Amino acid sequence: MLKKIVILGFGSTMIGIGVNGFILPFHLINGGFFGISLLANYLWGLKVGLTFIFLNIPVYIYAFKYEPDYFVNGLAGALVSGFMLDFLIPLNGRIHLPILSSIIIGAVVIGFGVGFMLRNHISPGGMDLLALLMAKKTKVNVGVICLAIDAVIITTGLLLLKDARLLYSLGIVSIIGLFACVITTVRKVEK
Incomplete structure (x- = not known):
């Protein structure tokens, strides 16, 4: 139990640092519910973490009924990640890097947090669960x-915000996905 708490805290903190320190200052977005939460922040000033938590509610209600084990870990991951997103908002504007450096570092930090959590069977939010449930029904990977x-979220952001810099978000999504994939597939060292 203590191990899960440490993993949850560490992974969520990495996500909060990556989003607030590197993504928010350039008004970029991420994929999944994080991306939708960032769009809501840019458009209406809503709190990113609180919006993230609310977006997860329908997915986790569904998971509670059909995937109870995943529900418990996922709910904890969504709540702590959402809290850390809002708690670490003071990092916004504190780190001054060129946009490409910020994208790469931010995506790696977020990817590490997400990958670390997923490797230990903790979901940082509902989009991965939503995709899994959709894959079971449709047989699509x-x-x-x-x-x-993620492509739909970023395209929507481009259309709503009319800011070409959001094209950088495709890089963010790709780096996070790649980094999380590497972390979750590397074999654990046997003791």
Whole structure:
């Protein structure tokens, strides 16, 4: 139990640092519910973490009924990640890097946090669970579903905000996905 708490705290903190320190200052977005939460912040000034938590509610209600084990870990991950997103908001504007450096570092930090959590069977939010549930019903690869959802979120952001810098968000999504994939597939060292 203590190990899960440490993993949850560490992974959520990495996500909060990556989003607030590197993504928010350039008004970029991430994929999944994080991306939708950032869009809501840019458009209406809503709190990123609180919006993230509310977006997760329907997915976790569904998971509670059909995937109870995943529900418990996922709910804890969504709540702590959402809290850390709002708690670490003071980092916004504190780190001054060129946009490409910020994208790369931010995406690696977020990817590390997400990958670390997923490797230990903790979900940082509902989009991965939503994609998994969709994949079970449609027989489409879960990775393809995640990429398609992220592309729709980023395209929506481009259309609503009319800011070409959001194209950088495609790089963010790609780096996070790659980094999280590497972390979750590397074999654990046997003791």
